[in-house]
Amino acid sequence: MVAFAYLMPVVLCTILRLPCMTIADFTITEHGKRLTGSVISRHYDTTDVQCMILCIQNGKCRSYNMQRTKLICELNGNSLADNGAKLSDDIEWLYRSTNYSSPLVGPTCKKLRPCEKGILCRDTCSPPYFECVYCDNKHTGLHCDIEKEINECGKNPCQNAGACVDKKVGYKCICKSGFTGQNCENDVNECDSLPCFNGGACQNYPGGYNCTCAIGYFGAHCDGIN
Numbered sequence: 146m147v148a149f150a151y152l153m154p155v156v157l158c159t160i161l162r163l164p165c166m167t168i169a170d171f172t173i174t175e176h177g178k179r180l181t182g183s184v185i186s187r188h189y190d191t192t193d194v195q196c197m198i199l200c201i202q203n204g205k206c207r208s209y210n211m212q213r214t215k216l217i218c219e220l221n222g223n224s225l226a227d228n229g230a231k232l233s234d235d236i237e238w239l240y241r242s243t244n245y246s247s248p249l250v251g252p253t254c255k256k257l258r259p260c261e262k263g264i265l266c267r268d269t270c271s272p273p274y275f276e277c278v279y280c281d282n283k284h285t286g287l288h289c290d291i292e293k294e295i296n297e298c299g300k301n302p303c304q305n306a307g308a309c310v311d312k313k314v315g316y317k318c319i320c321k322s323g324f325t326g327q328n329c330e331n332d333v334n335e336c337d338s339l340p341c342f343n344g345g346a347c348q349n350y351p352g353g354y355n356c357t358c359a360i361g362y363f364g365a366h367c368d369g370i371n
Contacts, residue, residue, distance in 0.1 A: 171197055171200075171241045171242065171243050172243070173208075173225070173240075173241065173242040173243070174239060174240070174241050175225075175232055175239065175240040175241075176239050177234060177235065177236045177238070177239070178232040178233070178234065178235065178238065178239065178240045179210045179219075179232065179233050179235040179238040179240055180208060180210055180221050180223065180224075180225065180230060180231070180232055180233075180240050181231055181232070181233045182223075182230075182231070183221040183222045183223035183230065184210070184219045184220065184221060184222075185203070185205055185206065185220050185221065185222040186203070186219075186220045187217065187218070187219050187220075188217070188218040188219075188220070189215075189216065189217055189218075190216050191211075191216055191217075191218040192216065193211050193213070193239075193241075195218070196209050196211050196218035196220075196241075197209070197241065199218060199220060200220050201267070203220055205220075205222050206220040206221065206222070207221060207222060207223055207224040207227075207242065207243070208221045208223070208224040208225065208240065208241060208242035208243070209221055209240070209241055209242075210238050210239070210240055211238060211239050211240075211241065212237055212238050213237065213238070213239060214237055215237075224242045224243070225240070225242055226242075250265065250266065250267045250268060251266075251267060251268025251275070252268065253268045253274045253275045254266035254267065254268055254275050257275065259273075259275055259277065259287075259288055260275075260277035260288055260289055261277070261280075261284070261288060261289045261290050264277050264278075264280060264289045265277070265278050266278075273287070277289040283295065292313075292314075294313075296311050297309075297311055297312075297315055297316035298310070298311045298316050302316060302318065302328050303318035303319075303320075303328055303329050304324075304328050304329050304330045305320070305321060305324045305329045305330070305332075305351070305352065306321050306329075307319060307320045307321060307324065307328070307329030321352065322352070323335065323351070323352035323353050324351075324352060332349075332351045332352065334349045335347075335349055335353065335354040336348070336349045336354055340354060340356065340366055341356035341357075341358070341366060341367050342362075342366055342367050342368045343358070343359060343361075343362045343367045343368065344359040344362075344367070345357060345358045345359060345362065345366070345367030
């Protein structure tokens with residue numbers, strides 16, 4: 146009786162916390178199955194409920210595998226709903242996942258709708274009592290509404306020694322003389338401007354041109370007379 150009285154407050158506390166942590170949203174269960182190829186962490190000596198909590202607390206977790214006899218918990222970065230995700234047959238395991246087809250998980254998210262359109266909102270147990278998870282690669286912040294400062298020039302997009310200028314959205318290439326295009330990828334045909342005089346023959350090359358002068362003339366543009 147003493148042991149029972151001691152355990153009761155712990156059990157009640159756990160039960161009270163479960164709705165806050167949206168445990169009930171793990172409605173997809175596959176017995177004798179295991180999601181392969183997406184394990185992001187592995188935990189030992191954990192119960193099924195503890196594995197659920199670990200998944201909820203991990204911002205990258207989308208589902209989990211549970212080995213019920215050895216109490217092994219595997220957190221997955223993908224769910225069965227993702228393209229390419231596959232379940233394998235494994236009698237000792239079970240697979241659980243939240244139905245992420247709904248972007249609103251929990252009463253706080255459903256009331257406030259605080260996240261950008263299409264971003265998963267999940268209730269939490271501490272202020273602000275929600276989190277926007279899995280922001281896309283270009284956004285961050287509490288509501289996934291802040292554009293990340295991405296240095297587009299870090300990828301060296303400008304060719305032929307063009308200078309890259311990073312902008313808030315995208316980049317701009319300042320091309321050297323003789324080149325044009327978004328990435329300075331196009332060679333300008335300087336011979337189109339007829340730079341060679343007095344019958345000189347123009348030969349274009351990347352970034353410049355060369356004049357072969359007729360007899361009696363010289364100079365870069367064949368404008369000098371011998």
